[in-house]
Amino acid sequence: MLPEDKTLPKDIDSDYSLPGRYEESNSTYHEPIKHEEIPPRPKNKSLAIAIIAFVIVSSGFFSYYFINQSEIDSEIVQSTLNMSPEQILANQYSVGEYGSDHAHAAILVVVDGEQLNFGLPQFQLSSKYIHFEDHNPYLIHKHATGVPLEMLFVSMGLEVSEKCIFVEYDFSKNTNEFCAEGKKSVQVYLNGQRFPSDISQYEIKHNDRILITLDEKSISKHLKYLDSFEIFDVPKKPSINSGKDIFI
CATH class of the missing domain: 1.20.5 (Single alpha-helices involved in coiled-coils or other helix-helix interfaces)
Incomplete structure (x- = not known):
């Protein structure tokens, strides 16, 4: 039995007075809404x-x-x-159209004390972009932009390396290859100055003078001889459109 002074709350059937139950007693009970299950859409479908x-x-x-x-x-x-070797090189070097440039330069190649004669028929007009013509043994004609000397050398069978000069014709000996002895090397000069790079990659400018030789002792003599060569002016013709002179 409970003590007389200990009595339960009068509203024993109601839980309003119990801690934490007021909010629940004032809220309306609802059945949980059941949603149809939607299958997940595939990710990154696209x-x-x-x-x-x-x-x-x-x-x-x-x-x-x-x-x-x-x-x-x-x-x-x-x-x-x-494709011809000329076409391959023209594509390789992105050579301009024929007639896009015109320049003349002189070249002297000396082996065993003698000048290689590029006036022979096999060396004449061997490339349309850069060549010798009119049986001239030294005057280079260039007719397009971006044309390196390699295109001239390949067209006529000439090769210049650090130690040797190779040419595809018999010249005073049974061999076509001429090489420097010992520690010597092929000497290349451009406009009187030693050219330190591969001359075959050089693109000539008008009035250039190029010396290639194995004879180190006679450089000054060969340069003087090279300077004596006449480099003809580039011919001009009147422009139909403007009436002014232009290079051809």
Whole structure:
């Protein structure tokens, strides 16, 4: 039995007076709303489609290449073979159109104390972009922009390395290759000054004078002889459009 002075609250059936129950007693109870489950949408659907399409296209391309590899490679090789050495070099150096420039320069190549004669027929007009003409043995004609001396050398079978000069014709000996002895090297001069780089990569300017020799002891004599060569002025013609003179 409970003590007489200890009594329960009168509203024992109500829990309003119990701590924490007031809010719950004033709120209306609702059944939880059931939502239909929506299946998750695939993520990055567009990216997946793009990847699949790329794989299919790539597979088709590589399959075609491997099936026809021999034929494709043959066509590439044939296209290259159909190009002349001049065309290959013109593409390599991005040479301008014929007539885009016109310059004259003098060159002297000396081996065994004698000048190589570029006035011979096999050296004349061997390239349309840069050549010798009119049986002149020293005067270079350049007819386009971006033309290196290598195009002239290749067209006439001349090669200049650090130690040797090679030319494709017999000149005073049974060999076409002339090399410096011991620690000596091929001497190259441009406009009276030693040229330290590969002269074949040089693009001539009007009035340039180039000396290539194995004879180190006679440099001054060869330079003086080179200076005696006449370099003709570039011919001009009147422009139809402007009436002014232009280079041809």
